[in-house]
Amino acid sequence: MPDILIVTFDAGGNVPLTLRLGRELRRRGNRVRVLDHEAQRTSVDEAGLEFRVYRHSPAWTPHEGHGTWDLVTTMLAVMTNPGIGRDLLDAVREDPADLVLVDCMLFNALDAAAREGLRHVVLVSSFYACLDGMVRRGPFGIAARLGGLGPRRLWRQADLVLVCSDRGLDPAGGRTTQDRVVWTGAVHDARRQAVGRTPPRVLVSLSTGGFPGQRRVLQNVLDAAEGMDVEFVVTTGPAVDPVGLRAPANTTVHQYIPHNDVMPTCSAVIGHGGHGTTFRALAHGLPMLILPMSALTDQPMIGRTVAAAGAGKVLRKTAHPSRIRAALDELLAAESYRTAAAALGDRLRATDGASAAVDELLALIDR
Incomplete structure (x- = not known):
């Protein structure tokens, strides 16, 4: 053996x-x-x-x-x-x-x-x-x-x-x-294309590691979510305690839930550009809004690559909630992002x- x-x-x-x-x-x-x-x-x-x-x-x-x-x-x-x-x-x-x-x-x-x-x-x-x-x-x-x-x-x-x-x-x-x-x-565990709900559901996940400014970015995303006709499922990871985050009524905040329990019913993912989360989302055919947490990691390159493939958008981690909201509105409304992400998902699952x-x-x- x-x-x-x-x-x-x-x-x-x-x-x-x-x-x-x-x-x-x-x-x-x-x-x-x-x-x-x-x-x-x-x-x-x-x-x-x-x-x-x-x-x-x-x-x-x-x-x-x-x-x-x-x-x-x-x-x-x-x-x-x-x-x-x-x-x-x-x-x-x-x-x-x-x-x-x-x-x-x-x-x-x-x-x-x-x-x-x-x-x-x-x-x-x-x-x-x-x-x-x-x-x-x-x-x-x-x-x-x-x-x-x-x-x-x-x-x-x-x-x-x-x-x-x-x-x-x-x-x-x-x-x-x-x-x-x-x-x-x-390497991923997606088995099929995600099937979105109405209103759309969006998963938010910004790394399990502790990067500078991570809590501030999560709060900016939560502020962007307020009032949108979208359900947000936010996972903070072990580095950020959810206590103290201001969450609007259309969001649920967890320190951890398995992403595979959520992604199959999502319409998009907001992530940090980590390879694991990004490719799990793409394997589900989900377009992404990527806010890289660190320039010293692979996150900026992965974000640029996903955007160049037409399957997502990239913003700086310092982006104002209004910019995050506008980018997400475009990601959910434009058919081109869904089409590009679905094509990548088909290839990755093969x-x-x-x-x-x-x-x-x-x-x-x-x-």
């Missing part, structure tokens, strides 16, 4: 993706261990996977409110501190693995796997263009290079780079020809990204 070790951390949308791949690997008879921070133990256990805890990683609290500088320095510590690499090597020396699957942002673990000569795969939970552009050239990539952990070198040393996204939408999809970079299609990803992993083990 092949043994797979997954090395990851909670960066938001990468968590459900990683657990989905782990469940599919286990369903096919493989042993799957997940090396992660203690806060993820329950999620890993509930997925039926074996949990292993980091013993030498810096502290990581993604669901707390962070200032920009604090967020950057804390993430950099997790990505580059040698502790996670040490934990990876301890895990495989105590209990060998046939394959190690490493989150693309854990430069420390990728370096340790390459130095040890482990067969390993880079897991990309967003556009490859974000990885090889924004990440590599931004503060995370620059700081990693200065520490001797150049991202491009580490990604190229892996046996495979697995991009769990749609190649047709990924801006790098038409120009990257490296043999070891493979697109699997987006591919089982999780199954395709696991096919690639098991083929690599067989080779």
Whole structure:
């Protein structure tokens, strides 16, 4: 029975993706261990996977409110501190693995796997263009290079780079020809096109992470919603306490509800441009209004790509409620957005990204 070790951390949308791949690997008879921070133990256990805890990683609290500088320095510590690499090597020396699957942002673990000569795969939970552009050239990539952990070198040393996204939408999809970079299609759990209600229902979700200004943006969306003939379902995530938000009568605010319970009856989604939420919405054929929470993430590029595909609109996170309302009115009224989103949904649902990803992993083990 092949043994797979997954090395990851909670960066938001990468968590459900990683657990989905782990469940599919286990369903096919493989042993799957997940090396992660203690806060993820329950999620890993509930997925039926074996949990292993980091013993030498810096502290990581993604669901707390962070200032920009604090967020950057804390993430950099997790990505580059040698502790996670040490934990990876301890895990495989105590209990060998046939394959190690490493989150693309854990430069420390990728370096340790390459130095040890482990067969390993880079897991990309967003556009490859974000990885090889924004990440590599931004503060995370620059700081990693200065520490001797150049991202491009580490990604190229892996046996495979697995991009769990749609190649047709990924801006790098038409120009990257490296043999070891493979697109699997987006990993989502949508089964059919959403069927909207009357009046329309709109889901609002602005990340599970704690980004600066997130609470203010949620309140602006709630203010924009007041008086509209639209039902709004708002999920704040663990980083924002719903208490204190001023919600008009046509909104319900929850810290958490499964988005798959809501999206099948929605007409649109207001999101932050995170890959997971965006592709779940698109797989349901839903147009999007995207307000990126951070310029240091993949969110602005994903927002621009969705808008360029005709399936949504993008506003700054500082947009006034009147601009949010006007953009949403246009999104709900114009047939072109629904048509473009529906076409993308048909394409995304035609591919089982999780199954395709696991096919690639098991083929690599067989080779």
